[in-house]
Amino acid sequence: MKSVRRYAFTGAILLSFISIFFTLDCRNPNDFKPPEDTLSLPPDPPQLLSPIDYYVRMPDAPTGRLLFVWQSLKDAELYEIFFSGDSYGEWTVPYDTNCFSLRLQKEPWEYIIDKFTWKVRAASAKWKCYTEWSTPRHFEVRFKPPPPELLSPSDSTDFILDSLPATIGFSWNIVQDEKYYDIKIILDSFPVFETQVTNNSHQFVCRDTGTYSWQVRAGSQLWQYSTDWSEQWAFRISIVQ
DSSP states (O other), X not given: OOOOOEEEEEEEETTTTEEEEEEEEOSOGGGGOOOGGGOBOOXXXXXXXXXXXXXXXXXXXXXXXXXXXEOOOTTOOXXXXXXXXXXTXXXXXXXXXXXXXXXXXXXXXXXXXXXXXXXXXEEOTTBSSOOOOOOOEEEEXXXXXXXXXXXXXXXXXXXXXXXXXEEEEEEXXXXXXXXXXXXXXXXXTEEEEEEEEXXXXXXXXXXXXXXXXXXXXXXXXXXXXXXXXXXOEEEEEEEOO
């Protein structure tokens, strides 16, 4: 069987919104198949490897590309990648290796913000037909959300206590589809505490007088980045005289 020749070309996809540059096999596997009775049934579809399902890509300079990787199948000569966007419709890309880089920009610094589904199937001149489509995965392109807004204790609060230690409750607002929050506490310019919590509140035991400051940021295992840290609020603890 003759080898498949590669050539480079530029395709306009998504109604001219996304330009994709790739190398592919120019011949359909059906064009050079051996006799039908020598062909085998295709294997199971390729497994998708990266990105993880429901991954949230958060655009950053200078690149606007996202790499897709799937299982390489023995004897596969062509892969077909299917994409579907909530706002951009459906399209497929033929490709001859098990990874593909998709450009996520309309123009420089103008990103495609949308929710997408993708899946892959494979073909070979040794198989009777394409594999089934892989189990689809999903990804989203959006800018990272703003940091949490702090709620309590209010900035510049003075706690005048009878004794220490004392438990101070912290709270902040919920951020879009976050999975956890990082909170850090500083006493007189020295970090004294940092932890990760799964809800929007935390209690901390203060054992010393002085000026405390605190900040929070939100994150998720599905996000490309955590949010920025919130603004820094402060409170003072002193003992009644």
